[in-house]
Amino acid sequence: MYDYKRDFPVFEKYPGLAYLDNSATTQKPVQVLEAVEKYYREENANPLRGLYGLAVKATDVYENARTAVKGFIGADSEREIIFTRNATESLNLVAYSYGRTSIGKGDEVLITISEHHSNMLPWQLLTEERGAKLRYLKCTETGEYTPEALKAALTPRTKLFACAQISNVFGRLNPIKEFADICHANGTVIVCDGAQSVPHIPVNVRELGVDFLAFSGHKMLAPMGIGVLYGREELLEKMPPFLSGGEMIEYVTLCGATYAELPHKFEAGTVNAGGAVGLHAAIDYMSGLGFAEIERRENALTRLLVDEMRSIPHVSMIGADDPDDHHGIVTFTIDDVHPHDIAAIFDEGNVAIRAGHHCAQPLHKFLRTPSTSRASIAFYNTEEDIMRFIGCLKTIRRRMGYSE
Secondary structure (H helix, E strand, O other): OOOHHHHOOHHHHOOOOEEOEOOOOOOOOHHHHHHHHHHHHHHOOOOOOOOOHHHHHHHHHHHHHHHHHHHHHOOOOHHHEEEEOOHHHHHHHHHHHHHHHHOOOOOEEEEEOOOOHHHOHHHHHHHHHHOOEEEEEOOOOOOOOOHHHHHHHOOOOEEEEEEEOEOOOOOOEOOHHHHHHHHHHOOOEEEEEOOOOOOOOOOOHHHHOOOEEEEEOHHHOOOOOOEEEEEOHHHHHHOOOOOOOOOOEEEEOOOOEEEOOOOHHHOOOOOOHHHHHHHHHHHHHHHHHOHHHHHHHHHHHHHHHHHHHHOOOOEEEEOOOOHHHOOOEEEEEEOOEOHHHHHHHHHHOOEEOEEEOOOOHHHHHHOOOOOEEEEEOOOOOOHHHHHHHHHHHOOHHHHOOOOO
16 A cells, blocks of 8 residues: 655654644645745746746746646636635635625624634624624534524525535534525525535535635645635626735726736735645645545544544544544544643654644534644544554543543
8 A cells, every 4th residue: 555655755854743633734745845846946937927938937837727726626617716825815805805795784694603713704804894694503512514404594684604514623524515505595605615625525616506615725735825716707707806906907097997807806916826836736646646545545544543532531522423424533622631731742742633722712612612632634644643643642641640
C-alpha cells in the first residue's frame, strides 16, 4: 500500500508526527509546493494586465486554475468561479453583495446553530444592519438536521438559508440537495459552506442545486490565502462588487465606473496567482488519487479511531454513534480534563489535535460543553497515527493525577 506521507515534506522534517488537525488545515504535498515555486520562478507577472509574454503566461495559468475548479465542483461556467482568500471571505462576499441588495427590513435569514463563525457572523451583521431577523435551526444532540425540520422552520419571509455541508464539530453530512429543493420551493436562496466537504467527498454544485458554495484551498492541500466562491451566474450578474479598485472595472471616469464582466467584477486588485496555481495542483493531485480512494482510506481510519475510543473509560465522543457519520472528524471530551491540557499532552506524544470551541461557540453552548478536543483525519494519515493517538489518549487521565 502506497505511503502518501512520502509526498509531504513536513513528515520528513517531523518523523513520527501524527498530524490529526486536518479540519483546520492540511499539509501540502511536494507536487503543490513545486507548482507554486515554479510559478514564482518562471511565470511570475501581474495577471490580466500586461500584454507582454510573461504577463500573458501568468494570466493563462491563473485562468487555467479557474477552469480546473469549475470542473472539480461541476459548475456550468468559469464565470461562476470567484477566487477569494478563503471560505470566510467568500461567505462575507455573499452577505455583503447579495445580502445587502436582496434582504431588507422584516426579512429573515435562517442558519443552523452548528455553523462555524465564518457562516454566522456575516449574517449577524447583515440582519442587524438591514433590520432583518436572524433565526437558528437547532439540531439533535448528535448533530442531525432533517428536511422536515427545515420545512417547518422556513417562512414566507425567509430569504436565505446558510448551512455547512459537513459540520466541523460533528463531522455529519447534511442532506444539502434535499435542503436546496426545499429552499427553492419556498423562494429561499441557499448558501453552502463546503470547507469540510470539498476536500473529502465529491461535490457537484449542479447536482446539489445550491445557489452559493464557499470553500478554502488550504483545507485541501493548497496554499493558505486562496479560496473559492461558486455562485449561480444569474445571481452573480445582479450583485454589486464586494471590493473596488484595480482590475474589477471596465472604464473609470471622475464621476463613476462601469464594472468588469464576471468573474473579475469580484476580484479587485492584484490576484493571488501563486495560490491559484497551488490550488490547481492540489486539484490535480486529488483527482489523480480519486475520491473513491480518499473516502476509503479516511472512512477506514475513522472507524478504527471511533472503535478504539469506545473502549476507553471517561472519554465521550460528540455526535453520532456510527463512525460513518463522522467523515474523519471526531470531537471528544475527557472527564475532568480541560481540552487545552489534553492537546498539550498529545503534543508531548507527537500527536497534533485541536482544542477549544472550534469557532463554534453557540453550538458548544447548545451542547452544554464549553470546549472540546478534536481529531480530524486526511487520506495521508495511517493506522500508526491512529494507534499513536489511542495510546496517548489512554494515559491522559493518569497523567493528570487520576487513578483511572
